[in-house]
Amino acid sequence: MAEHTLPWLELERLVSTSVPSKAETSDGLHSARDHLRLFGQDPEAVRVTLYRDHHAWCPYCQKVWLWLEERRIPYRIRKVAMVCYGEKEAWYRRMVPSGYLPALELDGRLITESDQILAELENCFGSLGPALQDPAVRELRALERELFRAWCVWLCQPPRNAREERSFEASFIDRLRLLEAELTRRDGAFLFGDLSSADLVFVPFLERMSASLAYYKGYLLRRSHGVIDRWFSELERRPSYLGTQGDFHTHAHDLPPQLGGCQANGTPEQQALARKIDEGPWPILGDGEQDPETSQPEPPGSVWLALGRTVKHRLPLLRRHPLGEAGFDAPLRAALTHLATGERCQPPAGSAPALRYLRDRVSVPRDMPLHAARQLRAALERTACLDPADGSARPAPIPTRHRLDQDPRPFLQASSSDSPLNR
Numbered sequence: 001m002a003e004h005t006l007p008w009l010e011l012e013r014l015v016s017t018s019v020p021s022k023a024e025t026s027d028g029l030h031s032a033r034d035h036l037r038l039f040g041q042d043p044e045a046v047r048v049t050l051y052r053d054h055h056a057w058c059p060y061c062q063k064v065w066l067w068l069e070e071r072r073i074p075y076r077i078r079k080v081a082m083v084c085y086g087e088k089e090a091w092y093r094r095m096v097p098s099g100y101l102p103a104l105e106l107d108g109r110l111i112t113e114s115d116q117i118l119a120e121l122e123n124c125f126g127s128l129g130p131a132l133q134d135p136a137v138r139e140l141r142a143l144e145r146e147l148f149r150a151w152c153v154w155l156c157q158p159p160r161n162a163r164e165e166r167s168f169e170a171s172f173i174d175r176l177r178l179l180e181a182e183l184t185r186r187d188g189a190f191l192f193g194d195l196s197s198a199d200l201v202f203v204p205f206l207e208r209m210s211a212s213l214a215y216y217k218g219y220l221l222r223r224s225h226g227v228i229d230r231w232f233s234e235l236e237r238r239p240s241y242l243g244t245q246g247d248f249h250t251h252a253h254d255l256p257p258q259l260g261g262c263q264a265n266g267t268p269e270q271q272a273l274a275r276k277i278d279e280g281p282w283p284i285l286g287d288g289e290q291d292p293e294t295s296q297p298e299p300p301g302s303v304w305l306a307l308g309r310t311v312k313h314r315l316p317l318l319r320r321h322p323l324g325e326a327g328f329d330a331p332l333r334a335a336l337t338h339l340a341t342g343e344r345c346q347p348p349a350g351s352a353p354a355l356r357y358l359r360d361r362v363s364v365p366r367d368m369p370l371h372a373a374r375q376l377r378a379a380l381e382r383t384a385c386l387d388p389a390d391g392s393a394r395p396a397p398i399p400t401r402h403r404l405d406q407d408p409r410p411f412l413q414a415s416s417s418d419s420p421l422n423r
């Protein structure tokens, strides 16, 4: 057990001496905090501005974001709130009255609708593999929409009985098998040999399917569908994807307000998996079992990345916390002392719910990558368990109808240049 909770100055010193060089920017690896991507080109050469959501929760934005990264097109990023977590910026409403995201400016011309955006980007810069209008790609895009609809039904529609639940599941799996058959027939990890727009069309929702079906149905998509697992694993070798990749916890809790609710099937497997996704330990399956969230081992420096980002943004984090700056300062330092030193550090009595409140709000990739987030959540959870009053006390459940607890404005106001949501 650590004798003292480290003060902020010492935590800062540890970060400055221990964070591997450029861990925050990962030597040019892009992140959800970027505002400008140049790919070695002159800022004057930027022709594109992408409008996407602050939290990187919007799947349609992810598709365009990935395309720009893969094609290495220089672009600026402007962030906008989604209605489920904040008030839409007035300047954006004036530009796009529906408020829908994504939007893109190309040579000063505004384009909305992600498919239209990709079509215009292809016209201007050339396609990524076969064009979106290629008949084979059009068929795959239609399959993606069918898969999406079958997933929405299984995930969101309350079944009238167990038989209906099984038929929702079967209908989803039939569509997924069609995608597997396409991947198998083409004999590559990706649909057309190398990664192409056709694959990117599937990325955002397959990622969300894998996360949400584990959490709400106890269904491990990658374990049950080896061909899709191989496709994900290939994607996870690409920095372009890793910078946009969310994790199970983030999606399990960002989807309900976007989809109007998700239906847990309540089986013992589902309940056990949901609990592990929320509380760890991570990876959520035991030794010898394949990690269902990622094929990537933890990169070096994840602990320091997690510590660095939390220390750097501590002021808005503390002010934003329900316990406030004075109340949450000591519990947070206890968790960070544990993260930095590996030694357990007892928090003040009664702080377990507050520590778990923050554990539940680490968002990937918004705040940090998947493995760093696991380290931070684990440190918060282990420290909560040491609460001398009640180590099992939990905060109120994460809201499901909205996520106004994630309103970005307090962060943006805290200091526009020092906002964790803005980098």
Ligand SMILES: N[C@@H](CCC(=O)N[C@@H](CS)C(=O)NCC(=O)O)C(=O)O
Pocket: 057, 058, 059, 060, 081, 082, 083, 084, 088, 099, 100, 101, 102, 112, 113, 114, 115
């Ligand atoms: N068909 C549109 C769908 C875009 C869409 O549904 N965007 C959602 C976010 S995922 C949105 O902006 N909703 C309004 C909001 O959440 O503020 C597209 O492909 O771009």
